[in-house]
Amino acid sequence: MKACKFCGTQVDNAILHCPTCGSNVFLHICENCGNQFDSGFCPNCGVKAGQKKKVCPECSTVYFTNACPNCGYTPSRKPVVQEVVHKHVYVEPEIIQQPTPTQARQVRKKGKGCGCLTWILIIIVIGALVGGRTSSKKSTTSSSRTTTSTRATSTKSTSSATKDPNATAVPTATPEPAIAAAQEKVNQYFSSASEDEIAEVKKSESALYRYEAQQSGNVLNVRRSWSEDRGTVGTSKSEPDYIGALGYVAVYEDQNMEKDSNFGKTPWKVPVYQKDKQFWEEAGTIDHKTEVVVIGQELEMPKRTYSTSRCTGYLHIIRMDTGEACWLNVENFVTTPYWERSLTGAMEKGYCIATFKQVSDYYPVTKGKEKTALDDGTLVLLPMKSKNYASSPDKTNNPIVGIVFKEWKYGFGGVNVFFNEADLTLTY
Secondary structure, eight states, X not given: OEEETTTOOEEOTXXXXXXXXXXXXXXXXXXXXXXXXXXXXXXXXOOXXXXXXXXXXXXXXXXXXXXXXXXXXXTTSEEEEOTTTOSEEEEXXXXXXXXXXXXXXXXXXXXXXXXXXXXXXXXXXXXXXXXXXXXXXXHHHHHHHXXXXXXXXXXXHHHHHTSOTTOOOOOOOOOOHHHHHHHHHHHHHHHSXXXXXXXXXXXXXXXXXXXXXXXXXXXXXXXXXXXXXXXXXXXXXXXXXXTTBEEEEOOOGGXXXXXXXXXXXXXXXXXXXXXXXXXXXXXXXXETTOEEEEEEEEEEOOSSOOTTOBOEEEEEEEETTTOOEEEEEGGGEXXXXXXXXXXXXXXXXXXXXXXXXXXXXXXXXXXXXXXXXOOTTOEEEEOOGGGOOOOOSOTTTOOEEEEEEEEETTEEEEEEEEEOGGGEEEOO
16 A cells, blocks of 8 residues: 555555545555555565565464565475474475486496595595594583584574464564553453453454454454545545544534534533444533544445545444443544644644634735734634635635634624634644
8 A cells, every 4th residue: 555645545556646636656555564654665664665464374474575484485385394393394396407318428437446536535534533532622622512502502493393383473563652552441441341242343353453463362453544534435435444443533514613602612522322223322422532442333335435425324432531432423533633733734634723813914804805803812713624615815825714703793603714824823
C-alpha cells in the first residue's frame, strides 16, 4: 500500500495517480510497522518498500524477505531433513556433471604411476609425528581451549535444536506508548469477559490479525487503522475494518452543531447505544475526543458504492477513560485526532472551535462583503467542510468560513462569517 503525499488517500502499489486529487507523488506504507516514508526502505524497521507480509508454511514465522529467516524456506528450494537439528533446512540441489570421454581417459592415466605418491605420504606422516612430540605441551593447552569452545558451541547448538519449530520470530518494532496503554486496557477488559464474548471477538477478526493476536497471547491486538473515518468505504469500495483499531469519538452532523449557540460549552456530548434485539436504543453519552478501541462492528454497505460513500451501523467500543464497553454510531468514529491538525486540515474531518483575534490586515466579512466587527476572544464554530457549502466572497484573503452567534441587524442568531486564517486559533 501507499498513500498520497498531498491528501493522504491510500491506494494499491499499482495505482499511478491519486483518485482523489490526481497527484502522482506517493509515500510508501510499511506493512510491518505502519510507518510512511519516501525512500527505498522503511527508516523505522528496514523493510523494503512495497514488500508484502509472508507467513512461512513450515515454521509459521512472519517475514518480509525472500527467504524465511528462521528456517530458510523459499518456494523454489527443496526441504532436506538434518538428523541433529531435527527440522527442515533448505539448500540448493546439487548438480552432478557427468565427465566427458576425454576427462575419463585423463583420470585413468593419472591413476597409473610408479608409487611415488605412497612414499611422499609416508614421509609426511613421519614428519608430523616427530613435530608432534616437540609441541605436546602447546597442543595440550590449545586442546583445552578448543574443548571449552566446543562445549559452549555444543550448548548453543543444543539450545537451538530444542527450540520449538513452530515458534515465530519476536517482532523488533516497539509499539508506540498510546498503543501499549490501550492494549493494557483491552487486556484488562477481556480478563473478566465471558467466553462467548471472547469467541465472538475472535470470530469477527480478520485471519491475519487473529493470527498475530494468537502469537502475542492477546484476545485482540490494538493497532492504528488505515481505514477511512466515519464508515467511509474509500477507494477500495469495501466495508472498512475497524476491529482492533485505536480511534476517537467525534461529533457529526446529527449533533445540529451549526444551530446551537451554546457550542462553546465543552466537552461536546455524543450518544452511545445498546442493542435490544434488532433495535438500537440510546444508553447515555460519551465526550467528544474520547479515546476508544473497537472490538466489534455491525455495518451495512451502501447500495451504491463510491469512494465517498459511507456505511451505516454501529461499532462495539471500549472506552479508554473508564474501560467500559458500549456501542457507538460509526459516523461518530475517527481514526486520528483531527483537532491536532492545522486549521484547514481539521475542518476537513470535523467540527472545531476557534478563537478570533485580529492580527491580519483583513477584517472578517459576511457573504455580502460587509465588514464584521468582532471582539478579540470571540468564539467561532468551524463547521465540517463537507457539511457547509458557503462560498467566500474573497477566497484569497478571507477563505475560512465560521459561524458566529451574536445580535445581528435583524436579531440574534448564527451567521456565516469569512475570516483570514491568521486571525483564528484552534482551541477545541
